[in-house]
Amino acid sequence: MTTSSRKIRIVTDTTAVVPRDYARAHSVEIVPQVVLFGEESFLEEEEIIYVEFVRRLKASAELPKTAAPPPGEFVKAYQRQLAQAETILSIHPSTELSGTVRSAMTAKEESFPKADIRILDTRLVGGPLASMVMMAVDWAEAGVGADEIMSRLKGMIPRGRTYFLVATLEYLQKGGRIGGASALIGSALQIKPLLELRDGRVEVLERIRTHHRAYERLKQLVVSQCPRSPEGQLSVMHADVPQAAQALAEELCSALGCASIPIYTVSASITTHGGPGILAAGFFVP
Numbered sequence: 001m002t003t004s005s006r007k008i009r010i011v012t013d014t015t016a017v018v019p020r021d022y023a024r025a026h027s028v029e030i031v032p033q034v035v036l037f038g039e040e041s042f043l044e045e046e047e048i049i050y051v052e053f054v055r056r057l058k059a060s061a062e063l064p065k066t067a068a069p070p071p072g073e074f075v076k077a078y079q080r081q082l083a084q085a086e087t088i089l090s091i092h093p094s095t096e097l098s099g100t101v102r103s104a105m106t107a108k109e110e111s112f113p114k115a116d117i118r119i120l121d122t123r124l125v126g127g128p129l130a131s132m133v134m135m136a137v138d139w140a141e142a143g144v145g146a147d148e149i150m151s152r153l154k155g156m157i158p159r160g161r162t163y164f165l166v167a168t169l170e171y172l173q174k175g176g177r178i179g180g181a182s183a184l185i186g187s188a189l190q191i192k193p194l195l196e197l198r199d200g201r202v203e204v205l206e207r208i209r210t211h212h213r214a215y216e217r218l219k220q221l222v223v224s225q226c227p228r229s230p231e232g233q234l235s236v237m238h239a240d241v242p243q244a245a246q247a248l249a250e251e252l253c254s255a256l257g258c259a260s261i262p263i264y265t266v267s268a269s270i271t272t273h274g275g276p277g278i279l280a281a282g283f284f285v286p
Contacts, residue, residue, distance in 0.1 A: 008140040008149070009085035011077050013069060013100055014044045015093045016129040017237070017264040026137045027084070029077040033100070033269040034067040043073075044268045053268040054240050054276060063171065066269040068099035074107035078117060087116040087146045091133050091153070093125040094200030098269075118150055123200035127235030127264050128160045128282040135233075159284045161225060162197040163205065163218050164237070167277025169193070172202060194218055218281060219248070223255045226283040235262045239271040239278035248279060 011029040012018060023030050032043035037056055042048035048056075057064060074090075081088050090108075092100045101121045108117045122129055132153055139149045166172065192214045196205040205221075208214040226232045234252065238245035242265070249261040266278060 007086040008146055009081040009088055010133060010136050010140065011074070011081060011088055011090040011104075012129070012133045013092055014267045015098065015100070015125050015269055016091070016133050017126055017267060018130045018133050020045075022134065026141070027081075028133065028137060029081055031069045031073050031077050031100075031104075033069055033098075033267060035268050035272060036065040036067065038062065041067075043069075048268065050265060050268055050271075054271065057271065058276065064272050066098075066272050068103045071103050071107040071110065074104050075111045078107060078112055078115070082112070082115055088118065089136055089140075089146065089149060089153075090117060090119040091122060091129070091136060092120065093129055094123045094197070095121050096123075096200035097125060097202075097273075116146070118146065120150065120153060121200075122153070122160075123157050123197075124160045124162065124282075125197065126162065126237045126266050126270065126280065126282060127262070128162060128233065128284065130264065131233040131235065131282075131284070132156055156284055159286070160197075160282070161285055162280060162282040163221055164195050164197075164274070164278055164280030165192065165211065165214050165218060166195065166274050168275055171273055171275030194221075215248075215279070218279075219251060219255070222252055222281045222283065225285055226256065226281075227286055228256055228258070231286070232283045234258070234281065234283040235264055237264045237266050237278065237280040237282065239266050239274060240276040241279055244279050248281065252281065 013031040014033045032046050035042050035044055078088060090104050095101050104119045122132055136149050191207050192211045193204050194206045194208055194214050194217050196203055226234050236245050236249045245263050249263050253261055
């Protein structure tokens with residue numbers, strides 16, 4: 001590890017689905033999102049693991065709520081990282097979907113006004129956000145400076161693509177994260193739309209009548225748009241449908257001629273709003 005890499009440390013949050021083993025190995029701080037079942041509040045992955053969350057979600061008559069990490073969680077993360085580094089790159093999901101960036105900014109402004117903490121709204125979430133975090137780590141460990149890393153990350157934002165299917169639109173409707181997809185609510189609940197994350201918002205890409213056709217269209221879009229190179233950073237994501245995710249990854253590998261594609265289970269906070277059954281692919285176009 002170079003001197004430069006010791007000067008830069010990365011902070012993210014659980015919506016980035018960065019593997020825990022990777023985070024430990026590279027000193028990445030993962031700040032937990034908050035999940036609320038009624039009056040009970042849990043820090044994601046610290047106070048409630050995903051399997052238990054899904055069990056409770058399916059059994060609950062009322063949809064749980066989510067909250068951004070409180071500023072105090074960021075204060076603790078920044079304190080730990082500043083003990084080892086001169087600069088923190090804090091990399092987080094779209095402000096259209098989460099208050100995480102605002103919470104991080106509050107922590108910085110109130111507790112570390114003079115520290116070099118750079119907070120980035122990536123407009124992304126899930127696998128593409130994880131890719132950005134891990135690329136930032138790679139660049140820092142290679143000795144790239146903070147200004148250049150931030151410039152590279154900002155250049156990736158408009159190139160990010162995320163396409164996904166949900167088992168039902170009801171979770172997106174109840175959670176208020178449906179964006180332009182709200183036009184589908186009501187009589188159109190039986191439609192199986194192909195959704196996308198566009199400029200940080202959930203939008204409808206196409207209205208499709210069956211899940212099978214939507215699934216095939218998702219594959220078609222990925223194969224036609226994703227670069228056939230590591231620069232595409234392709235990943236598959238799911239919420240409690242591991243077999244479907246594995247099948248999608250294998251089919252995309254075959255079509256794109258790649259050896260493997262990382263598969264991520266999306267966080268509890270994402271599952272709350274999309275519901276069990278989310279199946280997604282994310283990547284970066286040239």
